[in-house]
Amino acid sequence: MRKQILVRVVMLTALLFWLEVTTTSLAQTTGAQTPTAQLSSDLKQKLAELNKALAGRENEPAEKVFKNIQLLKGMPASRLLRVMENGYGKSLGVDCTHCHIADAWEKDDKPAKQITREMVAMTQAINGTHLKAIKNLKSATPVVNCTTCHRGQVKPATSLP
Numbered sequence: 001m002r003k004q005i006l007v008r009v010v011m012l013t014a015l016l017f018w019l020e021v022t023t024t025s026l027a028q029t030t031g032a033q034t035p036t037a038q039l040s041s042d043l044k045q046k047l048a049e050l051n052k053a054l055a056g057r058e059n060e061p062a063e064k065v066f067k068n069i070q071l072l073k074g075m076p077a078s079r080l081l082r083v084m085e086n087g088y089g090k091s092l093g094v095d096c097t098h099c100h101i102a103d104a105w106e107k108d109d110k111p112a113k114q115i116t117r118e119m120v121a122m123t124q125a126i127n128g129t130h131l132k133a134i135k136n137l138k139s140a141t142p143v144v145n146c147t148t149c150h151r152g153q154v155k156p157a158t159s160l161p
């Protein structure tokens with residue numbers, strides 16, 4: 001009887017040890033892939049200035065407040081800035097300067113900015129047309145977004161690491 005209990009205790013300890021090892025190594029692998037889209041203090045400052053300049057106009061449509069909005073029309077201006085930081089930047093693992101020259105935000109001088117507009121259109125087509133046409137999916141409203149493909153990288157992976 002005692003021997004049986006001892007065997008169980010040993011097995012349980014081994015199981016717990018195995019679980020801990022696998023979960024820590026899992027955490028490390030996912031940790032290594034976590035996007036590092038931290039803004040430099042300089043860009044943080046610029047973002048803070050952009051937000052400050054919006055004071056009182058936060059909820060006006062982006063196209064009224066900014067100079068060259070072709071796509072995100074109707075989006076509240078303050079939300080546009082959050083999309084820049086948390087949506088586009090984080091999902092690609094880049095900071096503002098991947099798509100902009102800082103302080104010339106309205107210019108279309110970096111290809112990535114125009115590509116982004118086309119990527120948004122592609123994502124909308126996938127969600128609005130292609131996913132909708134697939135029957136028997138688990139979600140009632142299945143979606144993909146930038147993170148689904150990019151996962152913190154500029155060039156989405158085509159094979160597992």
Ligand code: HEC
Pocket residue numbers: 046047050065066067068069070071072073084085088089092094095096097098099100105106112113114116117
């Ligand atoms: C992956 C590309 C991408 C990243 C990263 C990005 N932006 Fe943008 N940004 C865009 C696009 C595209 C537009 C234009 C949207 C449209 O046409 O509706 C835009 C528009 C803007 C505008 C409006 C400019 C105007 O007057 O028309 C501001 C301000 C801006 N971005 C600031 C930022 C800041 C600050 C960051 C970093 C926190 C940032 N963006 C990161 C792609 C990006």
Ligand code: HEC
Pocket residue numbers: 088092112113115116119120123144145146147148149150154155156
């Ligand atoms: C269905 C998958 C998919 C989705 C969803 C997607 N992308 Fe992409 N994206 C790609 C692929 C594939 C490339 C091309 C990479 C290469 O150059 O081979 C790419 C390239 C890009 C580039 C150019 C990268 C560079 O070299 O500067 C930008 C910018 C970009 N995507 C932004 C976005 C944004 C923003 C979103 C969300 C609105 C988005 N993408 C959604 C698959 C996707």
